[in-house]
Amino acid sequence: MVKGESLKKKTVNGVMWSAIDRFSTQGIQFVFSILIARLLMPSDYGVIAMLGIFLSVSQAFIDSGFSTALVQKVNRTETDFSTVFYFNIVVAIFFYILLWFAAPFIASFYNIPMLEDVTRVVSLMLVFSSLSGIQSAKLSIAINFKTRAKISVISAVSTGCLGLYLAYNGYGAWALVLQMVFSSLLGTILLWYFVRWIPKLIFSWQSFRQLFSFGSKLLASGLLDTIYNNIYTLVIGKVYSSFALGLYSRASGFAQYPSSNITGVLQGVTFPVLCSIQNDEQRLADAYKRFIRMSAFIIFPLMVGLAAVADPFIRVVLTDKWEGAIYLLQIVCFSMMWYPIHAINLNLLQVKGRSDYFLKLEVIKKIQGVCILCITVPFSIVAMCYGSVVTSLLSLVWNTYYTNRLIGYGFFSQIKDLSHILIHSLVMGGIVLFTISLVEITWAKLIAGILVGGIYYIWGAYLMRFDELKEVLSIIKRK
Structure with missing residues (x-):
């Protein structure tokens, strides 16, 4: 078990390298995605999005919760790793064949003929990714996000260049397809290179049953989550x-x-760290509450700020042909701002090995979400986005129910702890909206909004003595 300063040091290092991994990679991908989006049309992205639900469901079955089960298990063995490795490959090949034969029906469902060939090519991602699931899990177990950062950056630059080249040369939606497939292939090659692990020629049914008893519930809940998260694209596309x-x-x-x-940064690091102290109730509760506040301190202002500058942001970054996305972005930001709170609450259930609670919550929330979706679909996409905000808030009530039972930190306690951050973020958003209304030039609106919002939020947090700001500064100072 990791103790005291050792745990804190490992957590800080994990967060730092995970952040470098996420934001260097996503920063690179973000730049390339902007350049590519300026060359392509919204309909090109729509074609790829239509396949999201089929790929995501397949990937959920391929993993079947085994990656999380391996991280959560304390006395994991090489037999466990090899068993999961072979399972992943067999299931991936099965789903690739299934999608190959289903491709004509998918194209017919959406009435887009090119989807038949696109489905058969993009599904190769499933096979490639199944070959590196164990290597990725080993990096998480070791909290080795430094190596993951190297892999991600190399892959992001290489695949970004490929996608941009193809988009510039008129490949349309195929530029996105080939970029995705190459990204999966290159990521697998790099994981095998950096993580020198070779599977043994062994498959243990005992190991499979033990891991699946935990992972199966995560699979079921993951499927519900995957289907629900992609049902919006399915419905909108149809x-x-x-x-x-x-x-x-x-x-x-x-x-x-x-x-x-x-x-992803917080969850990827906090899960193995919290697993290491899962039997120390007080330390677990204290660490969990700190993660909740820190995530909100970072996420809330970013999401509110993005909603405030959505108009100049879309026009500057993607050009006016994407202006239809402005209002949708503003609404979705208020749905996604609660995502880290959901994730960390659910993380606790996995840490405590209560995947049964996890599954119950997912069933309840998805039934609730589908009901709201059915109500809003006949009206418009805007109504559907508003429905997602309502769903997110109601889901928070459900997610905190078992958290309260496990460590006595329920909905009202969490809202109370986060209220000062939420209010501060909303005030910042209002100030940003007022500021950009005074500026006429579009790109100047974006710059002014970002600067004013950032300065107000940080300076205000300093004047009001936010503990979360002190902790962020102390981490920066130590590193």
């Missing part, structure tokens, strides 16, 4: 158009950049 889906996917993608990536 009911509306690939152009409308392209606008929605780009707005959703921008909203997810800060929210999902910072959450």
Whole structure:
């Protein structure tokens, strides 16, 4: 078990390198995605988004919760690793064959003929990624995000250049397809190079059953989450158009950049760290509360700020042809700002080995979400986005129910701890909106909004003596 300063040091190092991994990689990908989006049309992105649900469901079955089970298990063995490795490959090949034969029906469902060939090519990602699942899990177990950062940066630069070249030369949606497949292949090659692990010629049913008893519940909950998260793209692509889906996917993608990536940093590091102190109730509760406040301190202002500058941001970054995504982005930001709080609450259930609680929550939340979706679909995509905000807030109530049972930190306690951050962020958003209304030039609106918002938030947090700011500064000072 990691103790005292050793745990703190390991956590800080993990967060630092995970942050470098996420934000150097995402920064590079963000730049390339902007350049590519300026060359392509929203409908090109819509075509790729239509396949999201099929690829995501397949990937969920391939992993089947085994990666998380391996990280959570204390006395894992080489037999465990080899068993999961072979399982992943067999399931990946099965789903690739399934999607190959399903491709004509997918194209017919959306009434887009090119989807038949696109499905068969992009599904190669499933096979490539299945070959490196164990290597990725080993990096997480070791909290070795430095190596992951190297892999991610190399892959992001290489695949970004390829995607930009193809988009510039008129490949359209195929530029995105080939970029995705090459990214998966290169990532697998690099993981094998940096993580020198070779599977043994062994498959243990005992190991499989033991890991699957934990992972199966995560698989079920993961499938529910995956299907629900992609059902918006499925419905929009079918009911509306690939152009409308392209606008929605780009707005959703921008909203997810800060929210999902910072959450990924915190979740990827906090899970193995919290697992190491899972039997020390007081330390676990204290660490968990600190992670919740820190994530909100970082995420809330970013999401509110992005919503405030959405208009000049979209016009400057993607040009006016993407202006239909502006209002969608503003709404989705208020849904995604709660994402890290959801994730860390659910993280605690996995740390405590309560994947049964995890599954129950997912079933309840997805039924609730589908009901709200069915109500909003007939109106418009905007109504669907507002529905996602309502769903996110209601889900927070459900997610904190078991957290309260496990460590006595429920919904009202969390809202109370986060209220000062939320209010400060909303005030910042209002100031940014007022500031950009005074500026006429579009690019100047964006710069002014970012500068004023950032300065106000940090200076205000300093004057009001936010503990979260002190902790961030202390981490920066130590590093």
